[in-house]
Amino acid sequence: MNIIFNPDKFFKNFSKKDDLIKPLLIITLFSTLLSINSYIKTSLVLKIFPKIPMLQIMPFISMIFSFIGGFISYLILAALFYIITIFLDGKGSFKKFLALFAYTYIPNIIGLILLIIANYYFLSNVDVQSIINLEQNPEVIIKNLYPKTLIFTEFLINLAVTIWNVVLWAYAIKYGREIEFKKALIIASIFGAISILLSVYGIIKYL
Known part of the structure; x- marks a missing residue:
């Protein structure tokens, strides 16, 4: 629980x-959850084109790329x-920092579990056929598949x-790179701000 209530002590011990x-x-757990979430979302899109055999393997290809992408x-x-610092x-060493930096993915694991639950709940209730009947443009159909609540x-x-x-990155840098x-x-906050801006852009794209 130190990673929640006392991240300073947590990273100091693991360093x-x-x-x-x-x-x-x-x-590995992060990448696995990433691939599961990708499968759920891709499977829904596949329902739009059920008669195209080649697309049937799309969810599995998406899972593989997501799993590899997690590590990358x-x-x-x-x-x-590491380079910035x-x-x-x-x-x-980079090896030491790499090991310490992995612990900053614990929030992502928790977040992905919540995202998988949310995606499964909302997307399993989407009436794909009614959306297709109202709209013929594939891009608009895909956009309308995702409820605004989701x-x-x-x-x-x-x-x-x-x-x-951001908080965990800062402590990983502090103890993994011996920087105040x-x-x-400051470094972690810059990356965090970029990540938030990308998330905002993602919302705008679907509105």
């Missing part, structure tokens, strides 16, 4: 350990933080996860 198994399990996004984001005289629910979940991420917390928080 002294040389364990790659737990970080790997965390990212983790590596890229960790590498970006080089210019702030950051210390410590879009705002996803935004609120992503917002909460991002804010939590104030500077670490």
Whole structure:
């Protein structure tokens, strides 16, 4: 529970350990949940084109790409933080920082569980046929598949996860790169702001 109530102590303790198994399990779980969420959303879109055989494998292809994408996004984001902190005289190996940075994905795991529940609940009740009968443009159909309640629910979940991420990123940078917390928080906040802006753009796109 320290990761919620005392993240400083949490990252300080884990920065002294040389364990790659737990970080790997965390990212594997994150990627698995990402692929499940992707399957649920892609399966709904597939209902629009049920008579096209080639599209039947789309949900499974989406799952594979999402699973791989989870690991890639983790590596890229960790590498970006690591490179930026080089210019702030950051210390410590990339391996150590990579292991510590994996723990910042715990909020994402919780967020994805909530997103999977929300997506399954809202999307399983969508009447695809009635939407198709009212609209013939595929882009508009896909846009109308997602209820506005779900879009705002996803935004609120992503917002909460991002804010939590910012705090954990800052402590991961502090102990993984030996940089004072104030500077670490500024770096984390910039990335957090970018993430929130992308989420806002996503809402606008579906309104």
